[in-house]
């Protein structure tokens with residue numbers, strides 16, 4: 001690992017007078033901020049705390065990297081994964097920004113060198129693991145390095161409610177105690193409402209602001225295919241991703257090994273990855289995937305967290321995950337460069353049973369109940385008859401009023417009917433029961449059933465009691481699921497799973513938003529059809545100049561070999577596509593390509609311009 005090279009170690013002065021946009025342009029070569037980034041940056045630069053929720057690939061890193069450049073001092077980034085630290089540091093150094101990490105992979109003398117640089121103020125960003133940060137005397141040393149900002153990455157690990165709890169994260173509240181005046185920014189890509197609340201509270205933030213940018217990743221296509229004939233379908237999917245990189249998630253170690261062997265058998269550069277392999281093998285698979293040598297990794301969920309690889313063109317779930325958080329995070333590894341990518345989930349009831357089987361073994365009753373509820377939502381997603389992106393985004397409490405057009409349901413929509421009145425009946429019953437009931441009692445109230453719960457709570461007196469008696473209980477289940485999927489209502493896990501009306505639901509009650517529903521018959525009929533499903537259409541990536549793009553990729557690969565770093569550290573796919581489209585003729589035009597900053601212009605302009613020039617003439 002090389003930390004600060006002579007080339008990157010030059011005098012680096014803080015640029016308090018440059019605007020965030022100027023810093024973005026100069027150092028990263030990006031021409032504009034993504035939604036949400038600039039607001040966060042200004043808030044942090046004003047000395048405030050922030051919780052930032054952005055989808056994977058949304059651009060969280062820049063939310064603290066740009067402030068780090070503007071401020072005179074050190075930004076300390078707490079990050080749980082070694083691979084993630086390495087990628088980030090490499091990417092920063094490639095842009096000429098002095099950055100380093102401290103973790104167990106460094107030798108003593110490497111650490112000493114870095115600490116010397118920290119003491120003389122030559123470093124802008126330092127990445128550390130939570131264990132290191134909390135280790136003895138470390139915070140005393142940090143105090144000597146003039147810390148001006150703390151960033152906590154993967155902040156959802158702090159909540160025992162989330163799906164990736166790490167106990168040591170809970171001790172990070174010490175930062176605010178030792179450095180009360182230093183702003184703190186916590187970032188995550190996966191947090192439902194409950195987890196969000198935990199983050200600010202456990203870190204002891206004061207007057208923090210929560211920034212949530214849209215979780216939508218419009219460039220990812222979404223599709224669910226039946227789990228039968230997976231192999232035959234997979235071969236056809238592979239055929240349209242020839243030479244491209246992708247991840248296939250399996251739920252077992254054996255599954256990953258078997259599938260990788262099958263793929264190798266049809267000539268695909270595939271390998272497997274799971275937690276039982278030894279660390280050296282895991283690292284080598286990961287490195288080969290990142291460098292592009294390996295095209296497909298068949299992996300368990302152990303793979304992928306923190307892998308910053310922009311050009312993953314597909315993510316396939318061979319098996320269904322147990323939560324929508326996990327699922328969304330995994331598909332989020334596709335298309336991080338913003339260009340189209342495909343995601344496919346194979347769904348079979350056997351996978352649901354596997355999850356239920358694992359749950360049986362969980363001792364903690366409350367945890368078990370939460371996992372059960374989360375599995376239900378995952379299953380509903382797989383069976384959904386409304387736009388899948390709507391289901392996903394409303395799960396993360398994001399309001400979506402229009403179908404997306406880039407999922408299998410939107411591409412082949414069912415017949416809808418106007419369900420506004422039905423929705424109003426259910427919402428009004430919930431409202432009159434003070435939003436203190438779950439799904440089965442709600443159905444009792446709608447049907448006018450004098451069940452035990454209804455009698456105990458005196459619910460037969462509410463005005464809407466029996467207002468939906470003409471609809472079967474089964475049909476109500478199907479409709480209420482659709483209300484959940486469309487974000488009209490939500491489940492409150494901290495209040496005994498009672499159903500709550502969302503702001504969008506209130507608009508439906510007031511007659512301001514119409515509701516489209518699918519009949520239970522249509523649902524059944526379409527589930528039948530799914531079993532004989534056709535494959536979704538190939539995603540179209542049509543770069544203006546496919547030939548030139550291929551040549552630019554070859555050049556990138558040779559540079560990446562020369563400097564011994566992954567290809568994306570040189571340029572991302574998105575940058576090469578922009579380059580192939582703009583065909584710059586001189587250094588000035590080269591600098592205008594998205595993702596080309598001052599430093600990379602100096603390093604690479606000549607080589608890339610030569611290839612482009614040879615093509616244009």
Ligand code: ADP
Pocket residue numbers: 030031032033034037054055056057058059060061062189308310336337572
């Ligand atoms: P995550 O939110 O998953 O941490 P990253 O910060 O790694 O996402 O950003 C994902 C990718 O998007 C990176 O390649 C990054 O350089 C790129 N990116 C971030 N912000 C912008 C921007 N404003 N314009 C163009 N590309 C950006």
Ligand code: ZN
Pocket residue numbers: 386387388389390403404405406407408409410
């Ligand atoms: Zn859709």
